Amino acid sequence: MADPTSKTVLITGATGYIGRRLTHRLLDAGDCRVRLLVRNRNKVQVAIAGQVDIREGSTFDAASLTAALEGVDCAFYLIHSMGEGEDYRRLDRESAENFRRACIAAGVRRIVYLGGLGKKESASTHLLSRIETGEVLSAEPEKVQTIWLRAGVIIGSGSASFEIIRNLAQKLPLMITPRWVRTRTQPIAIADVLSYLQHSADLEVAGNLVVDIGGEALRFQDMIVQAGAAMGLKRVILPVPVLSPRLSSYWLIFFTPVPYKIASALVEGLKSETILQNDHAARYYPQVRPLNFSQAVAAAELDLAHNQVVSRWCDSSALRVCDIRDYDDPAGAVLRDVRVVPFARGERQQDVFRCACRLGGKFGWSRYTVLWRLRGLLDKVAGGYGLNRGRRAPDSLRVGDAIDFWKVVDIREDKRLLLYAQMKVPGQAWLEFDVQPQQLVQTAHFLPRGLLGRLYWYSVLPLHNLVFQDLAEAVVKGARQPQG
Structure with missing residues (x-):
């Protein structure tokens, strides 16, 4: 000191x-x-x-x-x-x-x-x-x-x-x-x-x-x-x-x-x-x-x-980014997509959490990364961040970090990772990973803005059935691999 x-x-x-x-x-x-x-x-x-x-x-x-x-x-x-x-x-x-x-x-x-x-x-x-x-x-x-x-x-x-x-x-x-x-x-x-x-x-x-x-x-x-x-x-x-x-x-x-x-x-x-x-x-x-x-x-x-990136341009690039406290609780969301994946092979809770924290950037978004990239391209065209923003470091996260078009708004070690969507959507969206002792509960929360928001949510539900189920399963499966 x-x-x-x-x-x-x-x-x-x-x-x-x-x-x-x-x-x-x-x-x-x-x-x-x-x-x-x-x-x-x-x-x-x-x-x-x-x-x-x-x-x-x-x-x-x-x-x-x-x-x-x-x-x-x-x-x-x-x-x-x-x-x-x-x-x-x-x-x-x-x-x-x-x-x-x-x-x-x-x-x-x-x-x-x-x-x-x-x-x-x-x-x-x-x-x-x-x-x-x-x-x-x-x-x-x-x-x-x-x-x-x-x-x-x-x-x-x-x-x-x-x-x-x-x-x-x-x-x-x-x-x-x-x-x-x-x-x-x-x-x-x-x-x-x-x-x-x-x-x-x-x-x-x-x-x-x-x-x-x-x-x-x-x-x-x-x-x-x-x-x-x-x-x-x-x-x-x-x-x-x-x-x-x-x-x-x-x-x-x-x-x-x-x-x-x-x-x-x-x-x-x-x-x-x-x-x-x-x-x-x-x-x-x-x-x-x-x-x-x-x-x-x-x-x-x-x-x-050497992965020594202390800060990035997107750490606090706008008022909406700074005020993450206003976005760290999705309790008001009215639409949710919940995926529950048990730890079928005895995966450890801390390893599942670490795998969730590695998503995005070069690691990608599992089998349907191409669909995520397409969504990122559409977001870029609309003036958003897109998927190629990447992340500050491949193996560590902190509150305020960017992961592609998401923002980390809450981390509880070995328990919870909450991401807030900075993509262009008619409403507010979160992606939550709740790592419990015997299962992963992954929830996509959405607070729609008017009729357009609801139409958006229901129009992408078929894609949710592909990407969100695959993502949850991939996080648990990834916990079986050596953490490098």
């Missing part, structure tokens, strides 16, 4: 892609007390829960925000939206305003914010919201100091940008692409982002500071070609002027794990250059020597090879 006399830092967005990794970085350094502000404490990894001070709440709950900031020296603001609803820009500004005021009232010395590169006059709507958030946080420098880091494409295992680039490089030897692939940006390794964040807590500087961070300037097509080369693959890219941003977004969702919302935000962001506007990173952080793009790709690939 850190010295009890050391400073206290608060991390918001602590269960997101950057927040999870920053938490680990600060704990490893051991020179501060780490406090997390989260919507649901169950999303904090069990392995570190005892090492951090967990406070439940949000930037829209004044009481919880005040309590979380009490005694804090430096607060990391890692909250942003990917466009959840039409009013997300206003909500982003309101969130930042609430946070700045609460920091001032609590006597917080410094706010550290991670935003995006770009000029306000040419920024996409998503990047403009990031810029506006930084402006709000920085609005009262005489009362609280703000260090505003600005990054472009972040390259690391589990980042949305890296997974897009990696999938394109792996799957398409020849790409006919839109003109925006020639737009320049300055990618940065996730390890370097964390270094800048970590050093920002103690940086000796007066007043507010905006710090643009990134490596060498590259076009998006350069990144795909270099990523392919790092994997031993030669890739050819032919930009054409006829692909609109909407078509480009659909092109991305068919070949990468990201849904339409994230793909469209990326495409919009790449329509204008995101290049460093200052040299403050080199001037104020001389100890950070950024990796080049090829090195960043190699580091990400190494993490994947």
